[in-house]
Amino acid sequence: MSSVAPAAGGVGVLPRRKFELVLAGMPRRRAAEKRFRLYGQIAIGLGLAFLVILFASIILNGYTAFWQTHIRLDVTLDAARIDPQGNRDPEALRRADYNELIRDQLRAMFPDVSGRRDRLALYGLVSNGASFDLRDRVLANPELVGQKIALWVPADDDIDMLMKGNVDRSVPESDRRLKDNQLAWVDKLAAEGRLQQRFNADFFTRGDSRDAELAGIWGAAVGSLLTLMVTLALSFPLGVAAAVYLEEFAPRNRWTDLIEVNINNLAAVPSIVFGLLGLAVFINFFGLPRSAPLVGGLVLTLMTLPTIIIASRAALKSVPPSIREGALGIGASPMQVMIYHVVPLALPGMLTGTIIGMAQALGETAPLLMIGMVAFIADIPKGIFDPATALPVQIYLWADSPERAFVERTSAAIIVLLAFLAVMNAVAVVLRRRFERRW
Amino acid sequence: MSEILEGHTVRRYDGELNTLHLLVLEMGGLVLEQCREALEALKSGDLETVRRVLTRESQVDALELKLDDNVWWVVGRRGPVARDLRVVMAFAKAVADLERIGDEAVRIAHTTLAVYDDEVRRPSRKLLRDVQTMGRLAVGMLQDAVALYDTFDLAGAESLVQRHHELDAEFQSSLRRLSTFILEDARNVGHAINAVLLVKALERIGDHARNLAEYVIYLVRGEDVRHGGAHPPQEGAGGGRGSR
């Protein structure tokens, strides 16, 4: 190489020779270039592969949860038992023992079942929620009393698992949750066409439940939504105001430097610390209700503020100074420059930062654990003061549950969470487009 | 060459101005030679020299064309300002004057031919003495003027402008003397007219030499001293659209 270098300097080299030197080096250069490109492609390929594996495993695990095995029962709504007075009083209708009706029906379908244990096992075929479904039907339409109706009720989660092929019949009976007699009943029901996979609407409309077949995501989704609304309402204005002040108006001195360093550091603080802070300040000191979306929102606000401030400052910085100068040069006050020119131009960037922050908040679990949003809450929250849980916490709870049916529900909940995120990102993209189109 | 022309960041500009300068000096030298030889021929009656002067006139014309061409190109290409502008303008104007001087030399040569025409008797030495005196003065001025373009000597230029009065006075007195010649002897009329033409030509040469000196003053000092320096630079004429 060193022998070539002085020659390449051009002193004693004929043009032709020099050209040959260049040509000689070309294959090596091209190969290096190709390699470089290849590394990039490999990196992207690996990333995509992992993404595909992740999505595939989640979807394959979870999509079955959107279907639920139902059992058809032909229930006779005996007027004497439901409504002894015969006046169709809603209160009376509500209090009637529908569970007994269902059990009667089950006994009628399998008359040869006797003995307390076997009967309980028989009743266990049907979900505990079946009686509520029946009650709801009757309350919605009292005319049904006295008639015999065909009712599709959710099957117990174990039956559901069996129907979805997740129960191994070859395992010895003692190790199985479903006993041999139950398997026989299920087979009989299946043979009669009384078992069917139906769309699992409950999953999207119900709150959490101890019974896997009744557990739904709606309560957690509403909790997440309320929490995020609180977070957005607080962190966007606060973050933008802080960013605008720091970037445009604050004097550069030791104090603002300190604030800047702190904001950057806050972005790196582990989120559980924010949870502890929320517990100590909002719940113990201010006495706000536990498990409430309000407190969750406050804590997540603390967590997302640095992200939003940093992103907003970057967006403000990227507004060309010539725009500011142009406005200042014809006598706009600094605030007019801000409101008319800089902030509108920086808004897309600010929104992006905000959405990133929101997405982070949506996926956050740890701080919510600390403020009690991890509690088992079956009701759907009606406001920001009601106890609630959030999607990621719900996933965490279900992932902890021992029943086999919760495994697919966990994955389904993850799918819902991802869909939620995708929608949020789509909204962000649309918003950004909308604002950017104003040149 | 002269430092007044040099020092540009663009070296080629220096070269272009130097080329102009050399051409002016060359033309000045040529014209000076023409005048000297014309006068010499007048004195000696050497018709060979006269013809040389006449044929060399075309060289002067060629130099004028070449110089003008160079001037236009420098102006067009460089857009000279300040001193450079004055240099180029002074050179451009000097060219015109030098060419006229060349014409006067040719006129002297033609008159010389008439004076020494075989059919006419030779003029008396006395008659041509005035012409010789004025010739020495005028050619001296011209020589100094041309030299000024080498040295750009402001003091020399100023004194040269003053010397013009000397030549003027000599011209007036020689005209008076020539008229007495005619009054003395009517046969002298033909030669006297030639002599008048000659002194007039020499007077013109002196005038042009003065102009050349004035251009040098303008070049160096940026001040137009022609016509008694009666024109101070006007205010506010730079902006294009006239005054408000």
Place this chain on the structure above:
Amino acid sequence: MTATQTSAVDATVAASRVKDAVNLSHIATVARDVRETVGEVRVRTPRMRCTAVNVYYGDKQAIKNVSVDVGQNEVLAMIGPSGCGKTTFLRCLNRMNDTIAGCRVTGEIVMDGEDINARRIDVVPLRARVSMVFQKPNPFPKSIWENVAFGPRIHGLAQDKTELEEIVVNSLKRAGLWDEVKDRLGDPGTGLSGGQQQRLCIARSIAVQPEVILMDEPCSALDPISTARIEELIDELREHYSICIVTHSMQQAARVSQRTAYFHLGDLIEVGDTKQIFTRPRHQLTEDYITGRFG
């Protein structure tokens, strides 16, 4: 400081070198520290009168003791090599330097009997009187109409919509842009060509009805045709406004201005009638600069 001294020495050497060749007795002797401004600093009818203006960036002095008048209805061109302080000085005239941290201005800049650097002077109305056009065309990313209407709107110059319309249309006409944009006032200002954008910026400045317009190299990003149009425009605007223009093109300074000021390393070396500056500058540094003998 060393840089100043070195170049001052250089200039002295250069001056003496030329003096050896030519008798240049009229050229002012180059002083080593403070350079006295050569030429007519004052005019009969000043619009702004600057006296002993100094500008410091931190402890570096960018402008040294500059005194100059901006005349009524005149175009004052400021020329000089890069970093000579001409833009800094221009920005003093409407206190745009306020926006630069660590920038300190001393001295007096008087407009209508008031020092614009005085504490009680508010920069917002000042900039409405002394508006600025920048090097890079910087229309707001809004419609052409909005660009021009912005100034009058924020200053409350128009009582109603018709009045605003009148101001916008007149400004565009005066900036020579009306015929080109009258059919597309709602289009974005950033969609215009470079020259049109710069004229839009000038229209935007005119719309606030200023008394002085400052232009910081307004044509440096434009092609020759656009430049010519802007120069023509400047010439027309002179009837109504005083204009200060910083330019790197000496030819442009010669073409558009009535007076020219030459800055060199923060000093105002020479100021005077443009014709005089460009035919017979009095200061050696001015001459060296405009004839291309610099450095």
